[in-house]
Amino acid sequence: MATTLVKGNTAVVIGALYAGSDCFFGYPITPASEVLHEASALYPKLGRKFLQAESEEASINMCYGAAAAGHRVFTASSGPGISLMQEGVSYMAGAELPCVIVDIMRAGPGLGNIGPEQGDYNQVVKGGGHGNYKPIVVAPNSVQEMCDFTMLAFDLAFKWKTPAYVLADGVLGQMIEPFTYPEKAVVPKIDTDWAVAGIPETRENLVTSIFLNFDQLGKFNDYLQEKYAKIAAEEARVEMLNCDDADIVLVAYGISSRIAKTAMDEARKAGLKVGLFRPITLNPFPVKEAKALAARDKMTFISVEMSNGQMADDLRLAIECKKQVKLVNRLGGNLIELNQISDAINAAAK
């Protein structure tokens, strides 16, 4: 167990390397550039492939190529860059290609600024490109999880042959915390059932997302929805703290969940029954667990997010609007303040 201090953006690259990723394609954008920097320094030292692409469109399509060839590939960007990648992600979902995309969120819309925000929730969690698809989305809230969840994202992407996001933000990227290196690295193997790897075993294979026949595309879409339903049934993950006796539950992911935890700890000290519900996977959303909380007699949910209620909407859907969902948020690049959350808790406790 080797523990040392590591920055969040570095931990992502460590995770990818241990997950057997041997290709990184990316384009600079603050605050995700450090992932690019680390990859450029580390990948070539192991003979692995790093390339700075000419644009985010090119990055994601280089990823498409390496993924189609059966390799474990990843890229990292931030809001405006993710917007540009959506075309490629839709094609990946349509071609059933596994790929990991790391989004170190910044504040928008438009050019916005480089401060932390969580305004990419919809464009990432809902599948921001065209067509009926949903990528898998994991949301770390510590430096350790920046690594561990990157590895998890690779596992899930390959298990389900679908693009998977690691949705983080500028704070998680910049933070330094103690970090324990993974014990063992993945040695990847090319799946000759579907990859097009330029080897005799894969000569017959085809990667495509085009179905000219409407009925065929209908069937393929039905199949995708079945796959997503299975993912929803099997892969939802949540961390619940102090929820057993809680009548106020803070719902938060990523950096917001760290601040929410502090607010919860303070409220508990003051004798309030406050819990924290932290989705680890945003897609699939931990619906079952949220529903169980909503089934209690007394329950107020407070969605703590640095976006305009984007996650609160999913929470309301998950609990079928059976309980009130209050929104505490802050937009524009400033971190949500502890006292905003505490005030909301106190108001709900009255």
Place this chain on the structure above:
Amino acid sequence: MEEKIIRTQGIYSEFPRKGPSAAPAATHYCPGCGHGIIHKLIAEALVDFGIQDKTVVISPVGCAVFAYYYFDAGNIQVAHGRAPAVATGVSRARDCVVISYQGDGDLASIGLNETLQAANRGEKIAVFFVNNTVYGMTGGQMAPTTLIGEKTITCPDGRDPLTQGYPTHMCELISTLKAPVFVERVAVSDIKNIRNARRAIRKAIEIQAEGKGYTFVEILSPCPTNLGKNAVANNEWINTEMVKEFPLGNYRDRTAEAERVERTTSDFSTESLEKLFELDSIAAPIEHKDPNFKESQVKIAGFGGQGVLSLGTMLTQAAQAVGKQVSWYPSYGPEQRGGTSNCSVIISNDRIGSPVVYHPDLLVAMNRPSLEKFQNDVKPGGIIMYDAIIGDVELPKGVKGVAVPAQDLAIQAGNPRGANTVMLGVMLGLGLTGLPEEAFQTALAANFAKKPKLIPMNLEVLAFAQKWVKENVK
């Protein structure tokens, strides 16, 4: 006489990927289209050079999006204009033979950036550019290569250079770049031209088989359907009109001097990763038990260049050295640009919530703006350490102030850049963070690991500051 059928090599004999069809061996291309000939020339070359097994054909949006119906090789269908990027991804990952088969709208309009960038990087890919001056599959719109005066659906009065610009000359453009190995423009408009196209295509494929780098072959090709001509007239038009705008010929051939471009082999072993991250040099935590240890929330602030962030990381390293939970978070975003910076450090026995310190137990202020900005946030009973150089201060009630002549002490200790280490030493001397001296020494060694000369210098500063505390602070 027995009928002899010479089958094309490298193309499937029937095309089931097309779906159920009354004519399973018929292509989806229109009568008189040039794609069939071009497919055949490429496929035969793949077979002749024995590289079918290691070839990946990429077909982006356009009429040839269905190239995978035909080519007996690995096939990837991709988005409009992105084929060179996808090809780059495949080639970098696998080092196999990669073919990017593109039309004029795809390659020279929406995908122009990808086209030029891949060419400029000298990717090991063969680009076959089918130029028929018109968007085919999408229904006859103006292409970047539409001739002046040529009528299309979207330039019904003919292309007018004043509003629609001039035809784009891709071979000429690409041959301005240094990396491409082979660039040639050919046509499939008559037997002589087809023979010549065959030669150029085979050369491009041969260069790929040898792994020498980027090749670009532009092929002038008929599209009778969208040009509203019959097949014969379309080919005549290529030979008389199109070649005037797009002269046939070689634009680059450095096959002789080009060498095989080697790619690295990926190393996936755990051992290599452990070596890369120097895991065996990571020390186990220092044994340190302090039953009175209390969580510390520290805010450190000052001008950029005063070592604010590194003071924070040193403190973080000290906490980590004794196995504490710790977080370091820098001011980030707009504040960073204003010339002042700050960071939050939390040291705890328990899992840390917010990494941002709102109400510090300890504020270290290296300048007056920082002091004034954060002094009212300090918890009652908390401590503010500030550089004595700030002068007279009025601190909030219930907070203890320690004026540290950090800059002076650093100079006295022989390390003028060590004001932040002085602050660290004072923290240690005052016992503020509950961390032992050994942890601070380890932190200094870790912080200056890349400049080992600075370690003893800073250790001296640390000791000097502790001594100052003993002698000066009650």
